[in-house]
Amino acid sequence: MVLRCLLPLVALLVPGVAQAAAVTIDVRGSDGKPLAGAVITVESARGGVAQVRGSYAIEQRDIAFQPHVLIVPVGATVAFPNRDRVRHHVYSFSKPKAFDLKLYGREDTRSVVFDKPGVVALGCNIHDRMSGFVYVTATPFASQADAGGHVRFDGVPPGAVTIRVWHPTIRSASNTLAQAATVPAAGFATTVSIGR
Numbered sequence: 001m002v003l004r005c006l007l008p009l010v011a012l013l014v015p016g017v018a019q020a021a022a023v024t025i026d027v028r029g030s031d032g033k034p035l036a037g038a039v040i041t042v043e044s045a046r047g048g049v050a051q052v053r054g055s056y057a058i059e060q061r062d063i064a065f066q067p068h069v070l071i072v073p074v075g076a077t078v079a080f081p082n083r084d085r086v087r088h089h090v091y092s093f094s095k096p097k098a099f100d101l102k103l104y105g106r107e108d109t110r111s112v113v114f115d116k117p118g119v120v121a122l123g124c125n126i127h128d129r130m131s132g133f134v135y136v137t138a139t140p141f142a143s144q145a146d147a148g149g150h151v152r153f154d155g156v157p158p159g160a161v162t163i164r165v166w167h168p169t170i171r172s173a174s175n176t177l178a179q180a181a182t183v184p185a186a187g188f189a190t191t192v193s194i195g196r
Contacts, residue, residue, distance in 0.1 A: 020155040021187035023141070027149045027165055028193040034149025035194065038167040039071060042141035044183070046157035050140045052076050058122070058132060060088045065122055065132030074117055074138050081109040089125035096120050096136055119166060119174065135166065158185045163192070170194055 023042055027035040050073030059066045061083040072078060080090050082104055090101040090110065096118030101110040103126070114120065114136045124130040135142070141153045161183050166176045179192065 019157060019185075021158050021183050021185060023153045023156045023161075023183060023187055024189040025145075025151050025153075025163065026189075026191040027145050027151075028191060029169070030194050032193070034145070034147065035165075035167055036145055036147045036149055037069060038145045038149070038165050039069065039135045040143060040145060040151045041137055041139050041164045041166075042153055042156055042183075043139045043162045043164065044141070044157050044159060046159055047161075048140055049138055050074065050142065055079065057081060058134070059083050060090070060124070060130075063127050063130060065130060067132075069133045069135060069144060071135045071137060071142050071144065072114055073140075074136055075113070075115055076136070077111050077113050078134060079109050079111045082106055087126065088130075090122060091125055092120050092122055094118065094120040097134075119176075133168065156183050156187070158183050163190075165192060165194070167194075 025040055027038045029035040052073050052075050056072050056076050057079040058070050059081050080101060082088050085106055087103045087105045089103045092099055096116045097114050097120045099112050104110060114134055117136050117138050120134040122132040141156055143151045145151050161181050162178055163181055164176055164178045168175055170177060
């Protein structure tokens with residue numbers, strides 16, 4: 001599968017911000033429809049590092065992880081509160097962070113520090129249908145595509161970047177596709193499509 005630009009990188013018709021640009025990306029699945037929920041990152045050597053701010057949590061509610069995907073910066077502590085009437089046993093075998101939170105009940109909470117970048121797949125040892133993901137990133141330019149497959153980043157430093165698109169349905173290594181791009185001072189917009 002390949003990541004293709006359907007439209008060339010086009011300079012936006014907005015005034016440039018000194019040393020910062022707006023980047024707009026639309027993601028389409030192999031069927032041409034918006035790929036809602038895809039995690040999109042823009043990585044730049046000049047873009048700084050994502051900072052840990054506030055608190056992060058994935059609840060276990062209605063026998064599901066909520067949210068299904070959580071984006072956190074490297075070093076973030078994520079709480080896993082149980083809001084269900086049943087007990088859960090949350091775990092991950094993922095390379096960036098393997099962990100095992102033994103059985104715990106309603107209104108109990110366990111926490112995990114995510115200290116390496118990468119995608120951490122979650123499961124419950126009691127409820128096989130439960131799945132979720134923690135997307136751990138070092139870049140401050142990381143977001144999930146909205147229902148229209150759209151995301152916008154402001155303040156991206158002009159220059160060389162790598163755009164990454166992750167979604168559990170992408171059939172490639174680590175469910176991720178990457179593309180190099182150059183951000184002009186005026187910013188740019190592009191549409192990317194997950195190839196067949």
